[in-house]
Amino acid sequence: MPLTIIPDTDKPLPDTFEPEEPKTFKKKVKVATATAKVLADAGAEIPVSSQEKVEAEELFNAFTNPNDEKSAVSGVNKSLSTPATVQHLYAMLSDYDHLVVQEAVQLRRFVTNKLIEDTGLADPRHRLKALELLGKISDVGLFTDKTIVLTKDSTSEELEAKIKSKLFKILGTEKTILDVDEEMGVITEDDLKDTD
Numbered sequence: 001m002p003l004t005i006i007p008d009t010d011k012p013l014p015d016t017f018e019p020e021e022p023k024t025f026k027k028k029v030k031v032a033t034a035t036a037k038v039l040a041d042a043g044a045e046i047p048v049s050s051q052e053k054v055e056a057e058e059l060f061n062a063f064t065n066p067n068d069e070k071s072a073v074s075g076v077n078k079s080l081s082t083p084a085t086v087q088h089l090y091a092m093l094s095d096y097d098h099l100v101v102q103e104a105v106q107l108r109r110f111v112t113n114k115l116i117e118d119t120g121l122a123d124p125r126h127r128l129k130a131l132e133l134l135g136k137i138s139d140v141g142l143f144t145d146k147t148i149v150l151t152k153d154s155t156s157e158e159l160e161a162k163i164k165s166k167l168f169k170i171l172g173t174e175k176t177i178l179d180v181d182e183e184m185g186v187i188t189e190d191d192l193k194d195t196d
Contacts, residue, residue: 003042029063029089032080036090039083048084055079056088063089064096112137 014020022028039046048056059079079085118130154162 003039003044026063028080029059029093032086033090033093036083036086040087040090044087046084046087048088052082052084053088055082055085056092059085059089060092060096063093 022031056079112134115130115134119127119134121127121130
């Protein structure tokens with residue numbers, strides 16, 4: 001199945017066209033696994049050998065253990081350029097992410113249940129502290145400070161006028177700023193067709 005690539009035209013061009021290569025081990029792994037995800041979503045089926053599984057496990061251990069990062073750096077470029085290794089690493093990291101989320105939910109439940117138990121303690125100080133901490137749980141939100149931020153959407157013309165007025169104040173001048181489109185003329189699709 002061919003991979004169809006549709007370019008986005010709403011993204012601005014970069015300031016420089018030098019290659020953006022990840023510098024750190026973790027960034028290299030993230031870029032490689034993001035590429036593997038795109039390939040998997042597109043339907044790519046890459047067979048994984050036992051050697052590639054071992055390489056992926058070594059990369060996984062180095063990625064998830066910050067103390068072991070140095071040992072994997074030497075073979076990173078070779079391993080991360082092997083599609084099957086990266087595909088297996090992506091699968092392992094996806095499972096790992098799910099486990100981390102499940103563990104966080106279990107830990108949250110444990111702490112909540114323990115606080116509920118502590119509300120029945122005889123000492124009123126401990127009871128009040130447990131109730132306060134229960135109230136601070138984000139689902140309850142009794143003792144949290146809430147900040148309301150109001151934003152006013154401005155049109156591009158209003159923003160442009162504000163910027164011009166600030167520039168006039170900074171420069172101390174009232175000179176008229178020329179509009180490039182007005183001076184040079186706006187290029188239309190018909191103008192582009194005439195040049196063909």
